[in-house]
Amino acid sequence: MTLSLFDQFLSPVVCWIPLVAIAITLPWILFPSPTTRWLNNRSLTSQNWFLSQATSQIFSPINPPGHKWALLLSSLLIFLATMNTAGLLPYTFTPTSQLSINMGLAGALWMGVVILGMRTQPTHSLGHLLPEGAPALLTPILVIIETISLFIRPIALGVRLTANLTAGHLLIQLTSTATLAMLTIMPVTAIFTGILLFLLTLLEAAVALIQAYVFVLLLSLYLQENV
Amino acid sequence: MLSRLQAISVKVTDPFVSLSLVQASRSLQTSSQRLAPVPPLPDHGGKVRHGLIPEELFEFLYPKTGVTGPYMLGTGLIVYLLSKELYVINHETIYAICIGTIIVYGVKKYGATVAAFIDSINEEKVAKAQAAKDSHISFLTEAIENEKKEQWRVEGRGMLFDAKRNNVAMLLETNYRERQHMVTNEVKRRLDYQIALQHLNRRLQQEHMINWVEKNVISSITPQQEKESIAKCIADLKVLAKTTQAKAAA
Numbered sequence: 477m478t479l480s481l482f483d484q485f486l487s488p489v490v491c492w493i494p495l496v497a498i499a500i501t502l503p504w505i506l507f508p509s510p511t512t513r514w515l516n517n518r519s520l521t522s523q524n525w526f527l528s529q530a531t532s533q534i535f536s537p538i539n540p541p542g543h544k545w546a547l548l549l550s551s552l553l554i555f556l557a558t559m560n561t562a563g564l565l566p567y568t569f570t571p572t573s574q575l576s577i578n579m580g581l582a583g584a585l586w587m588g589v590v591i592l593g594m595r596t597q598p599t600h601s602l603g604h605l606l607p608e609g610a611p612a613l614l615t616p617i618l619v620i621i622e623t624i625s626l627f628i629r630p631i632a633l634g635v636r637l638t639a640n641l642t643a644g645h646l647l648i649q650l651t652s653t654a655t656l657a658m659l660t661i662m663p664v665t666a667i668f669t670g671i672l673l674f675l676l677t678l679l680e681a682a683v684a685l686i687q688a689y690v691f692v693l694l695l696s697l698y699l700q701e702n703v
Numbered sequence: 704m705l706s707r708l709q710a711i712s713v714k715v716t717d718p719f720v721s722l723s724l725v726q727a728s729r730s731l732q733t734s735s736q737r738l739a740p741v742p743p744l745p746d747h748g749g750k751v752r753h754g755l756i757p758e759e760l761f762e763f764l765y766p767k768t769g770v771t772g773p774y775m776l777g778t779g780l781i782v783y784l785l786s787k788e789l790y791v792i793n794h795e796t797i798y799a800i801c802i803g804t805i806i807v808y809g810v811k812k813y814g815a816t817v818a819a820f821i822d823s824i825n826e827e828k829v830a831k832a833q834a835a836k837d838s839h840i841s842f843l844t845e846a847i848e849n850e851k852k853e854q855w856r857v858e859g860r861g862m863l864f865d866a867k868r869n870n871v872a873m874l875l876e877t878n879y880r881e882r883q884h885m886v887t888n889e890v891k892r893r894l895d896y897q898i899a900l901q902h903l904n905r906r907l908q909q910e911h912m913i914n915w916v917e918k919n920v921i922s923s924i925t926p927q928q929e930k931e932s933i934a935k936c937i938a939d940l941k942v943l944a945k946t947t948q949a950k951a952a953a
Contacts, residue, residue: 514828522817567795656793
């Protein structure tokens with residue numbers, strides 16, 4: 477069937493059976509739970525190694541009380557990275573290209589860290605609204621600006637991920653449409669566009685992993701401020 | 704509702720019913736019934752051809768269609784899907800070719816390296832355990848050798864004690880001899896002293912006697928006697944001189 481450019485962003489349905497739940501729970505299937513073995517097979521070893529490296533990287537600058545968030549943030553990283561990279565395959569639906577999912581994750585987690593900070597150490601959390609070393613005259617303006625930036629964080633988090641993935645997917649679709657259209661008319665230009673598509677795909681692969689990492693990193697930074 | 708649950712659970716936990724249920728479904732139970740020992744992992748995964756298609760398909764088709772069977776099946780399938788437009792070539796196809804190239808190239812180029820790296824992680828784990836085991840074994844072997852050495856030392860302890868005993872006896876003997884020597888010397892000194900004292904006494908007595916005799920003799924010599932003796936001496940000397948002259952002339 478002919479696909480329009482935005483068919484890839486529609487919630488997947490097969491014979492009116494929604495498949496979005498399967499799409500979202502895909503990472504759960506790909507990452508098996510720890511086994512009772514001392515030495516595992518290659519895929520499990522690599523997953524465990526990657527996860528331990530990532531967790532130690534993200535949580536080394538955070539105080540010990542924040543280490544309670546290790547499970548949440550590391551599983552979030554795996555979740556986002558898997559969904560982003562799985563979306564690179566053709567004919568797949570990328571749940572993280574939907575604003576609903578990203579805003580849900582970003583808003584809930586951001587609010588969690590802020591409320592945690594406000595409840596456990598309110599003075600310290602509010603102190604972040606005035607950065608150190610600022611001249612005294614600018615205090616009122618700075619507080620307003622910092623408050624606005626505080627409240628913009630969840631929107632920024634969610635929209636950053638959505639925009640990156642959606643834009644990348646759209647660009648890929650456009651470039652491949654152009655390649656296909658020009659293949660019969662101007663093959664040489666089609667080849668150049670094909671090379672562009674190739675490079676774009678490499679970029680998208682990198683962006684998929686980087687955006688997931690950035691999401692989790694920013695959340696860990698917000699956690700670091702508040703814990 | 705809870706009472707219904709209770710009734711059902713009672714019915715199922717009736718021993719005869721539950722046992723027969725387990726027996727009946729034993730053929731359907733696939734997981735192992737024991738937790739340990741864990742069955743070993745196979746060294747290699749299932750064999751695949753072209754990275755995607757399991758070898759079992761080729762073996763399954765080989766008796767009927769030979770070597771080219773599965774390939775004909777694949778080609779036929781693809782051609783059928785394309786010709787009937789069950790699969791439409793659209794922009795996603797171009798993209799699929801692109802990402803397929805990237806994935807295949809990536810796996811071919813970096814697959815072995817990544818696999819070696821992952822294997823090295825496992826090897827490190829094994830090596831660490833092996834090193835711990837080896838160090839423990841060497842430590843225990845050393846301990847055994849030390850123990851044997853100590854036992855040998857204990858055997859030699861008797862000789863050590865004998866030597867020490869001999870030493871002590873020699874020291875005592877030497878000491879005794881020294882003291883005896885000292886005693887002898889002291890006694891000799893005292894006796895020598897007594898002898899010297901006696902000699903001194905005798906000498907003093909002799910000298911005193913001589914002096915007394917001389918004194919008395921000298922005091923008893925009268926001047927007359929002295930003249931007579933001198934005249935006699937001179938007469939004697941003259942006689943002597945004559946005899947000597949005579950002897951000399953003869």
